[in-house]
Amino acid sequence: MTGLLELKEKLKSIYGKYDLYINPLFKFALALCVFSLINGNIGYMTKLDTLPVVLVLSLACSIFPVSVMLVLAVFVLLLHLYALSLEVAVVACVLFLLIALLYFRFVPKDGIYALLTPVCLHYHLGPVMPIAVGLIGKAYSVLSVVCGTFVWFFLEGVKENASALGGSNTDVAAISKFTSVLNQLIGNKEMYLVVVDFLLVGVIVQCIRSLSIDYAWTAAIIVGALANFIILFAGYVLLGISGRIPGLVVGSLLSMAVALILEFLFFNLDYSRTERVQFEDDEYYYYVKAVPKMYVAGKEKRVKHFSSKGSGRTARR
Amino acid sequence: MLNQERVCEMTRLAIFDQKEGEECRPMIQYFCKDYIAKEMIKSMISGTLAFAVIVAAFLFYNMEKVMEKLSALDIQKTAVQALLCYAGFMGGYLLITYIVYYIRYTKGRQRVKKYYMHLKRVNKLYREEET
Numbered sequence: 001m002t003g004l005l006e007l008k009e010k011l012k013s014i015y016g017k018y019d020l021y022i023n024p025l026f027k028f029a030l031a032l033c034v035f036s037l038i039n040g041n042i043g044y045m046t047k048l049d050t051l052p053v054v055l056v057l058s059l060a061c062s063i064f065p066v067s068v069m070l071v072l073a074v075f076v077l078l079l080h081l082y083a084l085s086l087e088v089a090v091v092a093c094v095l096f097l098l099i100a101l102l103y104f105r106f107v108p109k110d111g112i113y114a115l116l117t118p119v120c121l122h123y124h125l126g127p128v129m130p131i132a133v134g135l136i137g138k139a140y141s142v143l144s145v146v147c148g149t150f151v152w153f154f155l156e157g158v159k160e161n162a163s164a165l166g167g168s169n170t171d172v173a174a175i176s177k178f179t180s181v182l183n184q185l186i187g188n189k190e191m192y193l194v195v196v197d198f199l200l201v202g203v204i205v206q207c208i209r210s211l212s213i214d215y216a217w218t219a220a221i222i223v224g225a226l227a228n229f230i231i232l233f234a235g236y237v238l239l240g241i242s243g244r245i246p247g248l249v250v251g252s253l254l255s256m257a258v259a260l261i262l263e264f265l266f267f268n269l270d271y272s273r274t275e276r277v278q279f280e281d282d283e284y285y286y287y288v289k290a291v292p293k294m295y296v297a298g299k300e301k302r303v304k305h306f307s308s309k310g311s312g313r314t315a316r317r
Numbered sequence: 318m319l320n321q322e323r324v325c326e327m328t329r330l331a332i333f334d335q336k337e338g339e340e341c342r343p344m345i346q347y348f349c350k351d352y353i354a355k356e357m358i359k360s361m362i363s364g365t366l367a368f369a370v371i372v373a374a375f376l377f378y379n380m381e382k383v384m385e386k387l388s389a390l391d392i393q394k395t396a397v398q399a400l401l402c403y404a405g406f407m408g409g410y411l412l413i414t415y416i417v418y419y420i421r422y423t424k425g426r427q428r429v430k431k432y433y434m435h436l437k438r439v440n441k442l443y444r445e446e447e448t
Contacts, residue, residue, distance in 0.1 A: 101367040106417050182378050
């Protein structure tokens, strides 16, 4: 544990020193991941599905705020969908427009959660998002996760039915394509299940982590992961969706591990040294509970220089 | 010589300017009612646009049924229903807007007050240095 705490302090000090370079690097890596995933899964426009384009877009994203990354990702998605079929691109445009008008009008800074959710869902780490947002974010930020979930399921549906959607372009076919694209979004029961699950998990985690109990974050993570497992398991059984259980088990365990890492990085308290004090003033009686953060000072290194001519010198670092 | 206390206060002010300054600017420029009214007008536009998009998607989705019923359509009744739906949708949307921006203004105003407190302290330190 001490070694981990030392590593954390070291990482903090490195981040403090080089945040000017680390932040753009993180954004570049995230953008690279997002654009590669988009191209890898729905790369219907061959001109965009090239490494130079991905690199240029990622580089642009590393300089600008995260909201620009979100806009660029939406733009690239729409171009790919347009290359597949105009109707699919129109439905996607309607979906993005509604999300922007109804939600991101109020909280434009929550775009990062909506961007990360499809990435996590792709790697079967979906529950990480509601748990992480419940721990770190505000209660309403779970809605960004829900927006990301809608987008991911929509894109999955498009990917699965790509051959049918990219067919003939007569007027009748256009209307039926439009209807089938909307159908796969509106009639997707699994999507509703995951949306309800994420909403509940986010709210549960948020409620438990704000309780005044010891190990509140750990309890929130465990209960959140368990709730996610139970809700999804029951939902899959009720809806008769098969083949998801192994992924659900692995995903829940991995999500819990990621959430515990987040706890270690952002909220690491030493409950063994909890102080409880009571005092009063004219109007109130105060019951104060103070929990110290876990902290390990970096090891002090003594470097001794030996030289044949002069006497030895020591230097502290 | 550098006044350490003043540098600390000025750093706090600079951090506020950089991080929250843009977000809190409307709380300095507008009264609460004006700020909320401005956001409500914006919401009227975005809400109407969202409603139009939803209606258009709904019509396209039910195109066949709409075409079948078009000849026997009671225009007045449909218009009243559409208006009621619009009023309900906008009522909910504007209520959310009011709550969100009222809370945001109240919190932002508190932060601005803190900012002014630090600003006053810096001014005081300047005056003390001059005398």
